């Protein structure tokens with residue numbers, strides 16, 4: 001059995017759009033794509049009058065090296081959000097198939113499923129936000145095609161141990177694709193599970209340049225998966241997903257200098273995470289600060305609404321996560337620069353806050 005047997009038959013049979021850049025590359029005089037012969041004003045040598053490569057070779061190579069996989073295991077797109085959407089559309093038949101998630105979790109999985117009219121089955125995390133293996137496996141019906149696991153979890157910050165990922169991959173073999181979303185793995189103690197791809201053809205890993213690589217505005221994310229899955233998703237991806245300026249920004253970020261810069265900032269975030277957590281935990285009105293392996297802290301307050309308002313009035317916007325199960329008293333605070341984190345602490349330490357919460 002191939003992992004492609006899990007995908008929609010009509011997508012496997014689809015004749016994909018064949019773009020000019022796919023049919024012919026190289027050459028000196030490009031007169032095959034109805035592009036302008038002239039670079040736009042202020043182009044500075046970028047060459048934006050030309051369509052970009054569908055999967056830019058230099059970027060795919062750099063990402064494959066960074067993530068420790070082969071280039072045919074990489075699909076690069078507009079953020080990992082695009083990969084989530086492509087996976088749901090390729091694997092879930094509208095009105096019939098289902099995804100499985102573990103709330104509280106990243107909202108895009110369910111949104112993409114609903115757009116596709118796929119079902120959403122929930123196997124909630126335990127009260128301490130660890131994976132409930134029994135409940136997750138018990139929830140896998142024959143309609144479940146994709147199982148999303150977010151680790152480190154957004155919004156809880158908790159992680160799923162590698163041994164549990166392997167156990168899930170084995171249990172789901174021939175039944176469903178296991179999609180491990182590692183958007184925050186650069187900030188975690190434990191590394192990626194991408195090295196398991198060669199062992200489990202039903203495993204896929206989502207990575208992004210939006211968080212640790214400081215490129216949220218460029219929209220560059222990757223799906224790491226079996227080459228057949230990568231090839232399948234390319235069939236339904238728009239022909240030119242990646243804007244040239246974004247590709248260039250990503251290549252710069254992944255250069256030696258860019259990598260050193262990113263690592264320095266990851267070190268700061270990890271150190272600030274320890275400092276900020278301890279400081280927040282000692283403040284009036286703070287009930288608990290969840291342990292986090294990501295670049296944010298999720299904080300329980302006596303009165304989260306008042307804390308949100310107080311920060312907002314001081315010009316600080318944090319994420320209200322009270323609508324998530326198990327987090328109805330919590331705010332999610334992204335870790336900023338040390339100076340920014342100081343401002344958060346100063347506002348929350350204000351004594352009138354404690355009075356308001358009392």
Ligand SMILES: *Cc1c(COP(=O)(O)O)cnc(C)c1O
Pocket residue numbers: 078079080081082106150153154181183207208209210216219220221
């Ligand atoms: C931020 C985030 C993403 C989205 O990343 P993009 O690459 O910017 O689309 C994916 N998953 C999780 C869990 C996130 O928090």
